[in-house]
Amino acid sequence: MPTALLTFIAQTPAPAGPAQPAPDMSGTLVWFGAIMVVMWVLMIRPQQKKQKELAAKIAGLKTGDKVVTIGGIHGVISNVKDGSTFILKVDDNVKLTVDKSAVTLVLPKDVKEA
Numbered sequence: 307m308p309t310a311l312l313t314f315i316a317q318t319p320a321p322a323g324p325a326q327p328a329p330d331m332s333g334t335l336v337w338f339g340a341i342m343v344v345m346w347v348l349m350i351r352p353q354q355k356k357q358k359e360l361a362a363k364i365a366g367l368k369t370g371d372k373v374v375t376i377g378g379i380h381g382v383i384s385n386v387k388d389g390s391t392f393i394l395k396v397d398d399n400v401k402l403t404v405d406k407s408a409v410t411l412v413l414p415k416d417v418k419e420a
Contacts, residue, residue: 363412367392372413375404380413 367373371383373394381394384401394404 360410364406364409367406367409367412372415373409374411374413375408376410377408379404 367383367386369383369386372380373383374380375394379394379396379402381396381402383392384395385393387393390406391403392406394402396402
């Protein structure tokens with residue numbers, strides 16, 4: 307058996323000429339970089355802008371602002387505390403203490419509540 311293996315190895319042709327150079331990857335890297343830039347412009351940047359706008363609105367909350375919380379609760383701010391909370395008036399005699407980070411939307415003044 308070992309002689310058959312040696313015969314097979316001996317019959318394989320020797321490499322002809324010099325080795326082929328590796329293909330150029332610069333074109334592929336340019337396309338990959340372009341795709342990453344497009345993804346950043348179309349997906350990541352608008353989300354960051356939206357988050358900054360919401361953070362600015364939350365920082366500027368004051369008494370009388372109409373807000374919507376993460377849970378879908380609509381109400382009017384009746385008292386803004388110094389910490390990270392405020393009191394949300396949902397209905398007559400119904401007030402909730404809500405964390406400022408729970409606000410998802412600050413409604414304009416001209417919007418009427420349902």
